[in-house]
Amino acid sequence: MPRFIYTLLMTLVALLLPIKLLWRGLKQPEYRQHWAERYGFYAQKINAPLIWVHCVSVGETRATQPLIQALMDAYPLHQILMTHGTPTGRETGQQILRDDIANGRVLQAYLPVDTPGAAKRFLNYFNPVIGLIMETELWFHLIDQATQKQIPVALLSARLSEKSARGYAKLGTLTSDGLHQLALVAAQTEADAQRLQALGASNVMVCGNLKFDVTPPVDSFAKGLALRELLGKDRTVLMAASTREGEEPLILDAVKNSNVLLLLVPRHPQRFAEVETLLKARNLRYVLRTELAQTLNNDVQVVLGNSMGEMYAYYAASDFAVMGGSLQPLGGQNLIEAAAMGVPTILGPNMFNFAQVTREAVAANAAVQMADVSELATQIDAMARDAEKRKLMSQAAKAFTLQHRGTTQRLMTAIRGLVKT
Structure with missing residues (x-):
C-alpha cells in the first residue's frame, strides 16, 4: 500500500x-x-x-x-x-x-x-x-x-x-x-x-511473554475467599472468564443440566446489560455481583460478574474456568491470569492469539483444550465431578507460571x- x-x-x-x-x-x-x-x-x-x-x-x-x-x-x-x-x-x-x-x-x-x-x-x-x-x-x-x-x-x-x-x-x-x-x-x-x-x-x-511476570494483587486471595463465602463453599463454581459476543448462549446451554454455579464475567462492561437480558430471557435465577451481599440460595444458577477490577478475585473464588474468546473465532483471552491463580481452565478451539502459551499450558496440565465447541458440556461435567483432577491441574498451573517468569x-x-x- x-x-x-x-x-x-x-x-x-x-x-x-x-x-x-x-x-x-x-x-x-x-x-x-x-x-x-x-x-x-x-x-x-x-x-x-x-x-x-x-x-x-x-x-x-x-x-x-x-x-x-x-x-x-x-x-x-x-x-x-x-x-x-x-x-x-x-x-x-x-x-x-x-x-x-x-x-x-x-x-x-x-x-x-x-x-x-x-x-x-x-x-x-x-x-x-x-x-x-x-x-x-x-x-x-x-x-x-x-x-x-x-x-x-x-x-x-x-x-x-x-x-x-x-x-x-x-x-x-x-x-x-x-x-x-x-x-x-x-x-x-x-x-x-x-x-x-x-x-x-x-x-x-x-x-x-510479559504477562507471566504480572503478580496478582496481594489481597486477591483474601477477596476471593470472601466472595466464595457468598457463593457458597459447598457449591462447585465454574467461571466463564472474559466472554465475548455469541459465547454466553453456548456456555448456558452447556451447563443447563449441570449442578455448577456459573460465575459469568463478560469481557466488556458495555455488554453487562445485554448479558443480563439474555439471562432474563432464559428465565434463569441469577444475581448481579454488585448486588451480592449475603450467601446465595442454592436455587441461584448464575452470578453475573458486572464489576470492574475483580478478575483475580473471581478466579480465586472459582474451582475451574472456561476461557472466553475461544468458543468463537476470536483468538481467545489471557489464560495466564487463570494459571497464576491456580485455576484449571477449559480452552475452546480458537486460541490463535495465544497459540504457543496454549500448547505449553496444555502440555503442562494447566489447561485442557477442546477440538470442537460441541465438547463443552462434556468437559464441564468431567471437570466438575473430578476434584482430584482439579487439584492436580491447579498445582500444575501455578508451577507453569513460575517457570516462565x-x-x-x-x-x-x-x-x-x-x-x-
Whole structure:
C-alpha cells in the first residue's frame, strides 16, 4: 500500500471518529470523554523527561504493570506516559497505578488517530525519550515521525499470528518500512520473531511473554475467599472468564443440566446489560455481583460478574474456568491470569492469539483444550465431578507460571541501551 493511500484512509478514520465515539458512548459514556486527545491535543502537566508506554486496552495494560514498575525504579527522574486506545484500558491503568497517577509520576492519555498532523502534535507535546509499544500496535505515521525526531520506538512482548502476518504482508513496503524503523522488536516466541523478521523487522530478539511476570494483587486471595463465602463453599463454581459476543448462549446451554454455579464475567462492561437480558430471557435465577451481599440460595444458577477490577478475585473464588474468546473465532483471552491463580481452565478451539502459551499450558496440565465447541458440556461435567483432577491441574498451573517468569528483566536490559538519560 502506498503511504499516501494509508494517509487518506487515516484521514477518513479521523473524520468518522466522532460518529464511532458517539455510538460507543451510548453504551459506555467514557467514550465521550477526552476527545481532543484523539486528535493530538493535550493538557497533561509534564515535569520531567518522559518514557512513553502504549498499551491499547485492558490486557496490555495489566501486562505492562511489572514493566512500568521496573521503569520507575530504574529511572526515578523520569515520568511515565501511558497511552491507551480504549476507556477500559485507561480505567485499568487508573486501578493498578492509582497512587502513581495521583502524584503525577504516571500520566495517562489516548494515543491519537494516526494522521501525520495528530502524530506530530502528540510527539511535539510529550517529546518522549523513548516509545515502548506493547504487543502489536503498528501506527506507521507515528513510527515514521518518531524516527525523524530521533526518538527510538520499540515493540515489546510482540506477538503476531499467522493470520495477522498475512494481513500486514498485504501492505507491502508500508509494513516493512515501519518495522525496519523500530529500534527494537522483542518478540514473545521464536515463531513471532520469525514472522516479524519476514515482514521486515530488524533488531529482533525473543523475550518471552510479559504477562507471566504480572503478580496478582496481594489481597486477591483474601477477596476471593470472601466472595466464595457468598457463593457458597459447598457449591462447585465454574467461571466463564472474559466472554465475548455469541459465547454466553453456548456456555448456558452447556451447563443447563449441570449442578455448577456459573460465575459469568463478560469481557466488556458495555455488554453487562445485554448479558443480563439474555439471562432474563432464559428465565434463569441469577444475581448481579454488585448486588451480592449475603450467601446465595442454592436455587441461584448464575452470578453475573458486572464489576470492574475483580478478575483475580473471581478466579480465586472459582474451582475451574472456561476461557472466553475461544468458543468463537476470536483468538481467545489471557489464560495466564487463570494459571497464576491456580485455576484449571477449559480452552475452546480458537486460541490463535495465544497459540504457543496454549500448547505449553496444555502440555503442562494447566489447561485442557477442546477440538470442537460441541465438547463443552462434556468437559464441564468431567471437570466438575473430578476434584482430584482439579487439584492436580491447579498445582500444575501455578508451577507453569513460575517457570516462565523473567521477561521484565530481559526487556529492561534491552531498553537500557536505548534510553538517553
